[in-house]
Amino acid sequence: MSFFFVIAVIILVFLIIFQIAKASEYVAVLKGEDRTRKENNKINGFFMIAFLIAGLIGVYFCNDALVGKTLLVHESASLQGEKVDQMLWVTLIITGIVFVITQCILFWFAYRYQESEKRKAFFFPHNNTMEIVWTVVPAIALTVLVVIGLRNWFSFTGDAPKNAMQVEVTGKQFGWIFRYSGNDGVFGKKYFRMIDPADNSLGLNWRDSAGINVKDDVAAHDDIVTEQTMYVVKNKPVKLIIGSRDVVHDVGLSWFRLKMDAVPGTPTTLWFTPKFTTKEMKESTGNPNFQYEISCDQMCGNGHYSMKGVIEVVTQAEYDEWMAKQKPAYYAAFPDKDPANIKPATPASDTTKATAVRLKPDLEVKKEKI
Incomplete structure (x- = not known):
């Protein structure tokens, strides 16, 4: 009912404007057009x-x-x-x-x-x-x-400084994936057919992953993969290696005044040096909930509005502490290969000693019977 009421109002307003225009024309005729x-x-x-x-x-x-x-x-x-x-x-x-x-x-x-009747217009073509x-x-x-x-x-x-840390940023519908190279400082290879949202979101080359016969890349075993939050260090250059897993996205870093497209199959790069930690920005802005935001500045689908990531700018000590707590994605996918989950085997000498201890009571019992 309200829809028809709105339509009626629009028609009525149109008719009023039309009548006013016609009335103006009639007045002009009566007064004289000039x-x-x-x-x-x-x-x-x-x-x-x-x-x-x-x-x-x-x-x-x-x-x-x-x-x-x-x-x-x-x-x-x-x-x-x-x-x-x-x-x-x-x-x-x-x-x-x-x-x-x-x-x-x-x-x-x-x-x-x-x-004006007192002035004549002057025209010039060029x-x-x-x-x-x-x-x-x-x-x-x-x-x-x-x-x-x-x-x-x-x-x-262009080329980032030699001391710059490197972080790989991958856009997906609708979020961000971040990868750090681990202790070897080398990013492992990726293969799109090995992407598994459950345990291999980037398609890292693990030979025993997804049943695909590819050469195992050992460099990928220590790569650390996180989602939605990226950690960087204050006053240390950081190079972003940007890509996409599906459609074209755009890494928008408004607080850092930078942005770069994330294109499937075509890596792009961007580097910058953070000046303030997240904690310092909370104090300077007076906003206890302040966050450095990574927005997607390219329309990428129905969930584009929700595609938000966070950058945590911390000190070097805080970054080292955070990194020490991270576990490579390879061990998360294959817990049985995680050194932390493998119990050390009992040494042979200890086994012999333990057997002797168990046999000694039996020998003493036999001697008593004799």
């Missing part, structure tokens, strides 16, 4: 100035009210993100100045040069000077911005 047009021009010119003033005031108050909810008031949480912030502010200043100037001129011209100015100036400004952007892009997508 007189009506001139009166409308004056009204429209006044409204142009009113809209300009109201619009600029609205922009100011909206910025004042909402800027605190953006990341503009917080400095970048990575060293590389500082350059991105600088680029953003340069872009905002240039485009902001151009916006204000062009809008003021646009609305002022509409008011100042409205139709002006080389004006065309050169409005073509060359924006081209130079945009070229400068593009060069700054490319320089920053190549800086954090």
